[in-house]
Amino acid sequence: MSLDTFNKECDTPNQAIDGAWLSARGLFCERDERILFSNLNFDFFPGDIVRIAGPNGAGKSSLMRILLGLSAGFDGALFWHGQDMNKSLYDFRSQLLYLGHQVGVKGGLTPEENLAWFNPKASQTQIFTALKKVGLAGFEDLLTHGLSAGQQRRVALARLFLCDKPLWILDEPFTAIDKEGVAELEQVVINHAQNGGLVILTTHHELNVPVKTVMLGTQESEMPLC
Amino acid sequence: MWTRLKRLYHKMGSPKWFYEITSQWSPWILLVGSALMLTGIVWGLAFAPADYLQGNSFRIIYIHVPASLLSQSAYLFMAVAGLVGLVWKMKMSFVVAKVIAPIGASLAIMSLLTGAIWGKPTWGTWWVWDARLTSMLILLFLYFGVIAIYNAIENDEMANKAAAILSIVGSINIPVIKYSVEWWNTLHQPATITLTKKPTMAPEMFIPLILTILAFYCWFAVWVFARTRNEILFKERKTNWVKKLLNNDKGAQL
Amino acid sequence: MLMALLKRDLLLAFRARGDLLNPLMFFMIVTSLFPLAVSPDPKLLGVIAAGVIWVGALLATLLSLDLMFKNDYEDGSLEQMLLMPQPVMLMVLVKVLVHWLVAGLPLALIAPLLGLMLGLPNGGFQPLVISLLLATPILSLLGSIGAGLTVGLRKGGMLMPLLILPLYIPVLIFASSSVLAGVQGSSYTGHLAFLGAYLALTLVIAPVATAGALRISLAR
Numbered sequence: 004m005s006l007d008t009f010n011k012e013c014d015t016p017n018q019a020i021d022g023a024w025l026s027a028r029g030l031f032c033e034r035d036e037r038i039l040f041s042n043l044n045f046d047f048f049p050g051d052i053v054r055i056a057g058p059n060g061a062g063k064s065s066l067m068r069i070l071l072g073l074s075a076g077f078d079g080a081l082f083w084h085g086q087d088m089n090k091s092l093y094d095f096r097s098q099l100l101y102l103g104h105q106v107g108v109k110g111g112l113t114p115e116e117n118l119a120w121f122n123p124k125a126s127q128t129q130i131f132t133a134l135k136k137v138g139l140a141g142f143e144d145l146l147t148h149g150l151s152a153g154q155q156r157r158v159a160l161a162r163l164f165l166c167d168k169p170l171w172i173l174d175e176p177f178t179a180i181d182k183e184g185v186a187e188l189e190q191v192v193i194n195h196a197q198n199g200g201l202v203i204l205t206t207h208h209e210l211n212v213p214v215k216t217v218m219l220g221t222q223e224s225e226m227p228l229c
Numbered sequence: 230m231w232t233r234l235k236r237l238y239h240k241m242g243s244p245k246w247f248y249e250i251t252s253q254w255s256p257w258i259l260l261v262g263s264a265l266m267l268t269g270i271v272w273g274l275a276f277a278p279a280d281y282l283q284g285n286s287f288r289i290i291y292i293h294v295p296a297s298l299l300s301q302s303a304y305l306f307m308a309v310a311g312l313v314g315l316v317w318k319m320k321m322s323f324v325v326a327k328v329i330a331p332i333g334a335s336l337a338i339m340s341l342l343t344g345a346i347w348g349k350p351t352w353g354t355w356w357v358w359d360a361r362l363t364s365m366l367i368l369l370f371l372y373f374g375v376i377a378i379y380n381a382i383e384n385d386e387m388a389n390k391a392a393a394i395l396s397i398v399g400s401i402n403i404p405v406i407k408y409s410v411e412w413w414n415t416l417h418q419p420a421t422i423t424l425t426k427k428p429t430m431a432p433e434m435f436i437p438l439i440l441t442i443l444a445f446y447c448w449f450a451v452w453v454f455a456r457t458r459n460e461i462l463f464k465e466r467k468t469n470w471v472k473k474l475l476n477n478d479k480g481a482q483l
Numbered sequence: 484m485l486m487a488l489l490k491r492d493l494l495l496a497f498r499a500r501g502d503l504l505n506p507l508m509f510f511m512i513v514t515s516l517f518p519l520a521v522s523p524d525p526k527l528l529g530v531i532a533a534g535v536i537w538v539g540a541l542l543a544t545l546l547s548l549d550l551m552f553k554n555d556y557e558d559g560s561l562e563q564m565l566l567m568p569q570p571v572m573l574m575v576l577v578k579v580l581v582h583w584l585v586a587g588l589p590l591a592l593i594a595p596l597l598g599l600m601l602g603l604p605n606g607g608f609q610p611l612v613i614s615l616l617l618a619t620p621i622l623s624l625l626g627s628i629g630a631g632l633t634v635g636l637r638k639g640g641m642l643m644p645l646l647i648l649p650l651y652i653p654v655l656i657f658a659s660s661s662v663l664a665g666v667q668g669s670s671y672t673g674h675l676a677f678l679g680a681y682l683a684l685t686l687v688i689a690p691v692a693t694a695g696a697l698r699i700s701l702a703r
Binding site for chain 3: 068071072073074075076093094096097099101103104105106107108109110111112116119120121123146
Binding site: 315367370371373374377378381382387390391394395397398399401402405406408409410412413416 | 625628632633636638639642645646647648649650652653656657660677681684688692695696699700702
C-alpha cells in the first residue's frame with residue numbers, strides 16, 4: 004500500500020472503520036517547533052504487518068510512543084477496536100507486546116527468570132522451549148549480563164514465542180541479531196500476522212512479504228509553523 | 230451559566246486573549262496597587278503609633294507581613310495553576326505557574342531579610358529559629374526545588390508537568406510542615422517574643438497593614454502578568470499575531 | 484504480576500547485595516563524623532545523638548533513592564512496567580516496599596548500635612527504633628516522588644535532595660523529638676501517632692504522584 008493512503012483526507016473523520024484494531028484520525032505531532040507529521044490517518048486490521056518508515060528524525064519513535072500511549076504530546080484521536088483509546092487503555096495494554104530499543108532484560112537475572120517475570124503464568128517447560136527457539140538452549144540459568152548483546156536481545160525476543168498477545172509493537176527488532184536469526188524472526192512475524200495478529204514495527208530490513216507502510220518525513224511536514 | 234464558564238475557560242487558554250486582556254488590565258491594577266501602597270506606607274510609617282514594646286522597629290511589618298503572606302499564597306497559586314494544567318491540559322496555566330516560582334521565591338527572600346532586620350533590634354541578633362522565620366525558610370527551600378526542576382529539565386512540557394507535581398505535593402505538605410515547625414518551636418523555645426503574633430493590634434496599626442497587603446497582591450498580579458506576557462511573546466514568536474504586534478511596535482518607535 | 488515484580492526486585496537486590504551495604508556504611512560513617520567534629524564528651528553526645536542518627540538516616544535514604552527506578556529506566560523495564568495493564572500506582576507501591584525492605588529497614592536495625600556509640604541514654608533506644616520503623620516508609624514514599632521526577636535526568640542525583648529534603652522536615656522533627664522525649668522519660672506516643680498519621684497521608688499521595696512523575700519522565 005502506498006503512503007498516500009495514509010495521509011489523504013479520511014472518509015470517516017471521527018470514528019474508526021469497522022473491524023479495524025488500531026486506528027488514528029488526524030494525528031499531529033510537533034517536536035522542538037518542527038512538525039513531524041500532521042493529519043495522519045490510518046486503520047490497521049488483524050493480519051496486517053505495518054512498517055513505520057522514514058529517515059532519521061522523521062518521528063518514527065515519536066509515533067510509536069504515541070501509539071503506545073507513552074507520549075501525550077500530540078493532537079488527534081486514537082481508537083482501539085473502534086473505541087476511544089483513552090477508554091480502552093486497559094484492554095489495549097492487556098493485548099500488547101512491546102519490544103523497545105532497550106528491551107527490559109535484567110542483567111542480574113537469568114534468561115529463565117527474565118521470561119518468568121514477563122510471563123508469570125508460563126511453565127518452566129514453555130520458557131525452556133521459547134529459549135530453545137531463539138537459540139539460547141543451555142544458557143537458561145546463566146546470568147544475562149554474561150551473554151553477548153545479540154544474545155541479550157534474543158532473551159527479549161523469546162517473549163514472542165511465549166505470549167499470546169495479539170498486538171505486537173516492535174522497535175527495530177532486527178538490531179544486533181545475526182543473519183539466520185533475522186530470517187527466523189521474520190518468519191515469526193509473518194506467522195503471527197497470518198494467525199490473525201497485528202504487527203507494527205520499525206526496521207531498515209526489507210521483509211519478504213507485502214507490508215503496509217506509514218512513511219514519515221515527507222515534504223509536507225517540513226512546513227514552518229505559522 | 231455553564232456554557233459561559235466554558236467559553237471563558239477556552240478564552241483563558243488562548244495566549245493571544247490572555248496577552249490582550251492582561252495588557253488592558255495591568256495599568257489599572259498597577260494604579261490601584263500603588264495608591265493602596267502609598268496610603269498604607271505613609272499611614273503606617275508616619276501616623277500609626279509606635280509599639281509600646283518594640284518602639285518604631287515594628288513598622289517593618291508593613292513590608293514583612295505582606296511579603297510573607299504573599300509568598301505563601303503564591304506557592305498555593307502555583308500549585309493550583311499546575312493542577313489546572315495537569316488536569317485540564319491548559320497550557321496557559323503552566324506558563325503562569327512557571328513565572329510564579331521565581332517571584333514567590335524572591336518574596337520569601339524578602340520576608341526572610343526583613344525578618345532578620347527586624348530581629349536585630351528585637352532579639353539583638355539577626356537570626357533566631359523562630360517558628361515563622363523557620364517555616365519561611367523551608368518555604369524558600371520548597372521554591373528552590375521547583376525552580377531547580379525547571380532548570381534541570383530541558384523539554385518545556387515535561388518540566389512544566391514535573392514542577393506541577395512537585396508543587397502540588399509541596400502544597401499538601403505545607404500545613405504539615407508549618408504545624409510541625411510550630412510544635413517544634415514551642416518545644417524548644419517556650420518564651421520568646423514572636424514577631425507579628427500580637428494578642429490584639431490597634432486598628433491604627435492594623436488598617437495600614439491591610440492596605441499594604443492588598444497593594445502587594447495587586448503588584449504581584451501585575452508582576453505575574455508582565456512575566457507571563459513575556460513568556461507568551463517568546464513562545465508564540467513565530468505566529469502571525471506576535472509578528473504583527475512586534476512590527477507595529479517597531480513602526481511606532483520609528 | 485505485582486507478586487512477580489516483588490519477587491524479581493527482591494531477587495535482584497539479593498544478587499547485588501554488595502550495593503545494599505553502601506547506604507548502611509554511609510550511615511555509620513556520617514554519624515561517626517559528629518563526635519569527631521563536635522566533641523567526644525558523652526554528655527553532649529547524648530543530647531545530640533537522636534538528631535545525628537536521624538539526619539544520618541535521611542541522608543542514607545537519599546543515597547539509596549537514586550537507584551529506586553534508575554536501573555529499570557536504563558534497561559527499558561520501567562517502560563515495560565508502564566505498559567502493563569495494571570495501575571502504575573500499585574507498581575510504585577511494590578517498588579517502595581522493596582526499597583524500604585532493602586534500605587529503610589536495615590537502618591532501623593543498625594541504629595541501636597550507633598546509639599550505643601554516641602552514648603544515647605537508655606530511654607532513647609526504644610523510641611529510636613520504633614520511630615525509624617514507622618518513619619523510614621515515609622522516607623521511601625516521599626522519596627519515590629523525587630526518584631520518579633528525576634529518573635530520566637543525567638544530573639538527577641544532585642537534584643533529588645533539593646526536591647525531597649524539605650518534605651522530610653516534619654519526619655525529622657517528630658522522630659528525633661520522640662527520641663528526646665524517651666531520653667527525658669516522658670511519653671512519646673503522641674510523636675509516634677503523628678508519624679503514623681503522616682505515613683497514612685503519604686501512603687495516599689505518594690503512589691499517585693510518583694505514577695504521574697514516571698509517566699512524565701518517560702514521555703520523551
